[in-house]
Amino acid sequence: MLIRPVPTRRRAARATALLAAATLVLAGCGGGEESSDGSGGGAEAQDVAAGERLEATWPLTGLPVGKGESAAQRHPVMVLKMDNTSSAAPQLGLGEADLVVEELVEGGMTRLAAFFYSEIPGTVGPVRSMRASDIGIVAPADAAVVTSGAAAVTIGRIKQAGITFFAEGSKGFFRDSSRSAPYNLFTDLVATTTLTDGAAERPSDYLPWGEESDLPAGQPARSLAASFSGSHTTSWTYADGGYTNTDTFAAQGDEFPADTVLVLRVPVGDAGYLDPAGNPVPETTLEGKGEAMLFHGGTLVRGTWTKPGLDQPLELSTRAGALSVPAGRTWIELVPTDGGSVTFAK
Structure with a gap:
């Protein structure tokens, strides 16, 4: 069964923003110079520049798109x-x-x-x-x-x-x-x-992607445990350049290959109804701001997450400024501020 709601204005607004951003890049790169045939570079140059901007990386990992592939x-x-x-x-x-x-x-x-x-x-x-x-x-x-x-x-x-x-x-x-x-x-x-199936389109980046070299100095943390409650904890260890979920339920050989584990401390309230077993259903609100803990390369960088609206992108920062996530595969832990905890060790 497909449920397709009436489209919101969000996609149109985002497309407009991307077009505007691409236009600014082109204006900055064009410099008003004419091509050798006097055409000024025109549409062909714009297509190339826009394509490089929008299709160079995958939106959910920040990793480069392979030759002959498109992120749209x-x-x-x-x-x-x-x-x-x-x-x-x-x-x-x-x-x-x-x-x-x-x-x-x-x-x-x-x-x-x-x-x-x-x-x-x-x-x-x-x-x-x-x-x-x-x-x-x-x-x-x-x-x-x-x-x-x-x-x-x-x-x-x-x-x-x-x-x-x-x-x-x-x-x-x-x-x-x-x-x-x-x-x-x-x-x-x-x-x-x-x-x-529809028109080819590249979504916006889900996280603020960057390079490992962009990360500020952190503290050693080669293992971590994200506890959501007294009933469930997800544990990770760092080795050979990545993080392994030591209590995963994934099929052998089908585990998620995490390059980064991003922990966000989030508010959790009551959704207002019970599940069939009579348990209250919690509701995580990924909006506002809170503590962020970015685990990458065996180190922990502490910061803050902000998200001004439910449909807005996530932003990360430290006291020194914006914080980016190294390109790669990321597992995000939404750990409750109340009732949850995060521990780590060298």
């Missing part, structure tokens, strides 16, 4: 809601995600929002339901959400936010008879993504 795809960012408990093991598809966000759900457990754009894998899952928390997570990417569904109140808020989503019954979804419900719902993401 005919599909939007696809965000798959994935269960993150032992009942979900083995999780399929995380190894090909560009970026992952982990968020608190009821019962003190967590759920993953796995972002796919540069690569669209086949079978992914288990697929689970959305939360209102997802609005602030997916809206900045103008993403389409792949989900089992959601509570009626959540669906109403997702529609109001102008977010497209595909629920069970849409193309690609299937039940794996070898697993127990509700942990047996999967989708062929390649098939589901064909439902979004």
